[in-house]
Amino acid sequence: MAKRWSPYGPGALAAGCVALLLSGCSFPAPEATSPPATGVGAGSSAPPLALLPATMPGTPPAGETAKAGRMTDKPQASPDPDSSAGPGVAPVTAYFVLVDDGGRHGVRFGCNDSLVGSVRPGGAGDARLKAAITALLDDGQHHGNTYNALGASRLTFLSGSFDGTTVTVYLSGTLNQGGTCDLPRIEAQLTQTALEAVGAIRADIYINGETLADYLKLK
Numbered sequence: 001m002a003k004r005w006s007p008y009g010p011g012a013l014a015a016g017c018v019a020l021l022l023s024g025c026s027f028p029a030p031e032a033t034s035p036p037a038t039g040v041g042a043g044s045s046a047p048p049l050a051l052l053p054a055t056m057p058g059t060p061p062a063g064e065t066a067k068a069g070r071m072t073d074k075p076q077a078s079p080d081p082d083s084s085a086g087p088g089v090a091p092v093t094a095y096f097v098l099v100d101d102g103g104r105h106g107v108r109f110g111c112n113d114s115l116v117g118s119v120r121p122g123g124a125g126d127a128r129l130k131a132a133i134t135a136l137l138d139d140g141q142h143h144g145n146t147y148n149a150l151g152a153s154r155l156t157f158l159s160g161s162f163d164g165t166t167v168t169v170y171l172s173g174t175l176n177q178g179g180t181c182d183l184p185r186i187e188a189q190l191t192q193t194a195l196e197a198v199g200a201i202r203a204d205i206y207i208n209g210e211t212l213a214d215y216l217k218l219k
Contacts (some may be wrong), residue, residue, distance in 0.1 A: 012197070095111050099111075099112060110185055115192060117196070133157050133193060137157065155172070165200065
């Protein structure tokens with residue numbers, strides 16, 4: 001009995017393989033896969049912006065730049081508080097008397113006199129008060145057409161202070177006055193000169209440790 005041919009037999013399989021080889025058939029290559037997108041919309045794993053450095057490498061922060069700019073500025077010159085004279089130092093005003101002027105050229109006081117100011121070389125800081133008072137003590141009795149009731153005295157400026165409201169002046173020596181009318185003149189000259197020198201609203205003046213009012217009572 002003849003054998004039946006089967007399409008699934010070994011011979012058929014070998015023949016099929018030969019036919020495939022002759023026709024250049026090959027198994028399909030696997031599809032290439034592309035890497036996932038790195039954009040923000042594709043679920044990027046890049047660090048958030050808040051974690052990135054705020055400045056580029058080698059660039060100083062804004063605060064550091066500002067500091068560097070200030071370092072190049074010229075320092076501002078400041079006046080020397082110990083200087084007693086020089087350019088820019090404001091003068092002081094010492095007060096003298098126009099006898100029997102009746103207030104025509106100044107403030108009327110005492111024996112119908114006028115109190116008038118005279119500009120003198122000034123000082124800076126504490127030196128202003130000393131410069132103003134010393135102008136009264138060293139100027140003699142007459143200065144132009146004005147009278148200085150302190151001109152015949154031998155007084156020395158010891159010290160002075162100013163607390164923002166009251167100016168205090170300490171003098172020592174001998175006060176010589178030329179008559180009854182000189183008492184209000186001495187008080188007005190010393191008081192107004194001290195007030196003006198520092199911008200005070202009250203003046204306490206001492207001569208040899210006594211207040212000016214008490215000292216003048218003895219004269």
